[in-house]
Every structure is written in C-alpha cells, then in structure tokens.
Amino acid sequence: MTRRGHPTGPSGPVVGRALRLLDAFSAERPELTLSDIARRADVPLATTHRLLNELRAWGAVERGEDGLYRIGLRLWELGTLAPRGQGLRERALPFLEDLSQITRENVQLAVREGTKVVFIERIAGSGAVPVLTRVGGRFALTATGVGLVLLAHAPTEVQDEVLSGPIERYTSRTVTDPVRLRRMLADVRTSGYSISDRQVTLDACSVGAAIHDRRGQVVAAVSLVVRHGSASPHALGLLVRTSARSISRALAGPV
Amino acid sequence: MTRRGHPTGPSGPVVGRALRLLDAFSAERPELTLSDIARRADVPLATTHRLLNELRAWGAVERGEDGLYRIGLRLWELGTLAPRGQGLRERALPFLEDLSQITRENVQLAVREGTKVVFIERIAGSGAVPVLTRVGGRFALTATGVGLVLLAHAPTEVQDEVLSGPIERYTSRTVTDPVRLRRMLADVRTSGYSISDRQVTLDACSVGAAIHDRRGQVVAAVSLVVRHGSASPHALGLLVRTSARSISRALAGPV
C-alpha cells in the first residue's frame, strides 16, 4: 500500500488505470488539461498521455481545439443504455411528471450505488424550494428522503458500513447519531415512507418511498421536496407511496 | 489487416480492446451474457472474461444475479458530464419545451459524431406523428432534418465521405443521389433551414436549423417533425431558426 511520493511501485492492470483517469472529471471540472488529469489521477504524465490517446480513439474522451479534454459523446451514448440510469429514468418519467404537475413541488428519482445515492432525475417545481441535487450527482445516503429509503432497504453490510463511518453533516438538523438513524430506518420500513426534515437545507423537507422490481427488491426511490412546514409529511407520504407503486408496476410490466 | 477466421494475430492495446467490448451493447440488446460479448467483439472467451472483470471493478458494467452483463451506473454518471451530451441537453431543454408547447409537434435535438447524427433529446408532441428516433440513438446524416443541417455545415472531408459512400434508403422518397444532395445542402446554407420531406417515414416531414457555439461553429441542430402536409415548411423554418438562435445565445452566454 506504499504509494507515497514517487518510488514507483507496480501499477496493476492497465484497463483499470485508464478508467481511473476518467474519475478526474467532475461536474465542477468537466474540462481538464492533460497535466490536470495526470496530477489528479496520480499517474505519470507520459503514461497519462498514452492512455488518454487510447480513450480518445474509442470516444471516451474528446479534445477541443483548446487542448482541453472532455468526456466524449460515445461514452454518453453508452451511458444511455444503462438500465439503472436512462432505462429507469424513461420508464419512471411519466409518473414523476404527474407527481410534479399535481403538487407543483420538486420531484426526485434516485438509486443506490455502494454507500451513496445517485440522482437519476429531478423535476424542479416552478417556484418550489431550491434543491442542491444534480442529475448524475451523488449524495450521502443518510440525509435525503430518497437516501433514507434506499438505506433502509439496503443489505445489512451496507447499513453497517454507512452507520459506522463518519456521517456527513449539512445543517444543524442533520441526524448523525447512528442509534437515532437506525430508529429512523426502522420507521421507514414500517410506514413505507421516509422523512428528511431540514437535514440537507434548513428550508426544505423531503419525503421518499421505495420502488421495487419484479422480484420485490428495492431498486430505486422517489421523493417530493417541499418547503419546510408547507405540507403534512403524512399526506406527502401517501402521494409518493402511490407514485412509487405505479412506477414499480411499470417496471414489472412490459419486458 | 488479416483477421479472417481464427489464426490468432497480435491484438494491440488492451485499453482499446476492453472498450470495444462495450460496443457489444446496444439499445436492442442492453443485457448480454459473457459469451455473447465475446462473440460479438470477436475476442477469446478467457480474455473477455478477464477484461470484463476489470470493467466491472470500475463500474463500467454491472452483472445481475442472472449473470447478465449491463452497462453500469458509473458509466452513466460519467456520461452526464459530456458537454455535447447532457451538457447541451440541459442548456437547450427550456427552449425545446417552448417549441414543443407552441407547436404540439415533435422536437428533436442532435449533434454530429463522425458521419452519423446522434440524438441528444427528443420531445414527443402528444398526438404528433410517431418518429423512429431514440435519445442516444444514431442515424444517417443524409435523411433527417437535423442530419441535413449538420452535414451542410460539416467539414468538406466529412461531406465527401458521406456522399461518396453508400447512402442509406428508408423510404421511396429518400434522396440518395449525391448531386441532388449537394444541391440540398447548398440550399440549407442559403435558407438557414433544412427540409427532409418523407425521407425517413412516408408520413413525416422534418425541418431543422443550426445551433452555433460562441465562435460561430455549428455544434448541434434542432428540428420539428410534423405530419407531411400539415404545415408549410417555410413557416416551420422560421420557428426552428428562431429557436436555434435562442439556444445558440444560451450556449454562448453564461460561462
């Protein structure tokens, strides 16, 4: 595990190395120079250069006239084939839109990836509370409405890992006590919906419910994000649960 | 260039090889077995197995309990960072929605990738003509409204390559004569909009216009797809041109 400084150790499989270069890109930095990528990935410049050329040949990255690297269109295209990404999004969208039309609030759709939530879709209600999330963005499992649902139905190992590690705090009301979180997760399983009250921002409250696949496994979650105090969580719970059921049915349905 | 049969030749850079495995996935076949992928990519089974494990470790592919491989969520996430994919989509969406609301017809947004069009967004007008396109899908440059616009403003080499190669035919009215196509492209550059009249399906007609970046380069195209005969192409041309200009301005604007 020695990787301090420069004393060049073995580097492992190339494929993984090349893919790790891509991790240098983020929503905040979607355009990087060669040296940026090399530094961020901690890979020698010459090597980075060679690997990026291979990624470029396939279309994983593109390079502008300015010399900056960006994520390539081919990679985006392939991404549209991800069942848990675009696939889920397309099937759920009509229902999310209904929810959005009826409530005029923010609607979110997310899945769990390891110990994080990944947002698949987000519909911003015009005039609704501003939210921090971005489609394709990650977030801690413990804070959001969707996150709590996904955590409540995650395998025990995942729950333990999340609850034993340090828990991110966003506001003064973010719950970071593992014991209290376990109780909340139990509530989610009992009531069928989660409540995140001002845990992410002090003006917002979100209520989430689980989406199941054909086999009854929890594969995603929907939530409504409203201004704190503007509606009863219980009423919202009924709404999202209904919507979640419809989406589950749609997923089980055709093919 | 000998790759007939099996006489195992040198295989080249691994990274490219691994990425080429991913090309086995398509909208029609988003879930594949190991052997499927090996066959489609023409890579020995043992090698495919090893490479897929590396792709899986990073999240490029996932494997269900059923043993089938799918495109992974991590790859989808990265895809959302592609400036010409999600980036363009997000900035253009409000304008596309306006166009959709006003006309109640299909609206499409696409970019060029090599000698193909790739559809970035598609809004289906309720009750509008059905269209064949899929977000993330590819199409020939010569047939669609968006394609004609992108081809008209593509580098000469690309135009020559497309026009000298075989031109795909979809209907009896698809234009496949290079000379006539060149004339159409010139018209597009003069008038500022393209017309594809029943070239893809016999009941539809699409009208496209170019979207420019800050430097005046054509980077994308919008189109309206309507039932043939339902509206004057010229009137539609004005609409899409207006919309295209707004989008161009939005792209040039913030950051």
Place this chain on the structure above:
DNA sequence: GAATCTCTTCCATTTTCCGGAAGGCGGGCT
C-alpha cells in the same frame, strides 16, 4: 447419460506497457 451450453481458473509464453529523459512551444517576468 451424453451432448452442448454456460462460465471460471490456471500458467508458460510473448507481447505490450512503462515512464524517465529530452526537446519543442508559448507566455510571463526582468
């Protein structure tokens, strides 16, 4: 119960990868 799928692991051979070093280019500072 045999034939035919699927996938997984092994390991000797051979190919590719590695990355320091050197050189080019542009920009900023004195």
Place this chain on the structure above:
DNA sequence: AGCCCGCCTTCCGGAAAATGGAAGAGATTC
C-alpha cells in the same frame, strides 16, 4: 534580449502485464 516555468509530445530498453488454449465444473436440453 535572456531566463524560467508551465504545458505537451516522442522515444525506447528494461520490466511487467496480457494472452488464450486447455481443463473442469455446473446447468439445460435431448
């Protein structure tokens, strides 16, 4: 001018990783 410092690109001998046939374990089908 001259200098430095940042970027990028190419080269190439030593070293390490990729390769894929073969063998074997399950699962289905006939």
